[in-house]
Amino acid sequence: MIILDTSAFVAGFDPFSSKEELFTVAAVKKEILEDSTAWVRFETAADTGRLKVRTPEEDFVCKVKKSATLVGDSFFLSNVDQQVLALALQLKTQGFSPLIATDDYSIQNVADQMDVEFASLATFGIRFRLQWKRYCPACHKRYPANYGSNKCSVCDTELKRKPLKRKLLDR
Incomplete structure (x- = not known):
């Protein structure tokens, strides 16, 4: 199960190239440049059901904010970033093993704080x-x-x- 951040689409991730279940949040679409290849991939994957677009529960957004404050990244996470992290945390508490695909170092830092797996696409990621x-x-x-x-x-x-x-x- 992969949770896709905006940076995954921008880096060229093709939702149709993975056999994993794919999730994201609706706000990711707003961060992608309209009519770009990334936007077309997002739209096509969402329209065909290949990409499931979900909204995390507010409880999980609050937990993300607390974790971000603990590591000092709260000021550097956008609302979209918080939602992506919250969705991953929510799915994890439901018994799944989500992996966030992102090149955003703040998301990676907070994900590690919450013990949520992550993977970079175009960068080496955090060590x-x-x-x-x-x-x-x-x-x-x-x-x-x-x-x-x-x-x-x-x-x-x-x-x-x-x-x-x-x-x-x-x-």
Whole structure:
């Protein structure tokens, strides 16, 4: 069972080349450039039933947000990313073994935190699960991972992030 992120379609994943059951969320389609090859593949696969488009339950979106906050990726996950992760987590709790196909490092980091399998298509993927911290490079003020702005509240400098902890993945 494979859960497809936008990056899977953009990287050229062909839903008809896999024998696995394929899932995604409706919002993925909105991130794909209309009339592109990726968009045509998405549309065709969804229309023929090869790709199942599902909406995850809100409970699982909340669990994803908590996991993303733990590793410091909450600010860097879009709503679509959260839904993809939530769908995978929901299917996992239903007894399935989902694998998220994505090249998005933040999705991979949070997936590993939640013990959900993932695979990269066009990149090497992550080797370490990172716990991030956000900080201001000018005044050195630290911010929680889920701080809602890109700017420092003291000096208005754009925030940066750096790894606080890293753990080698068991892959």
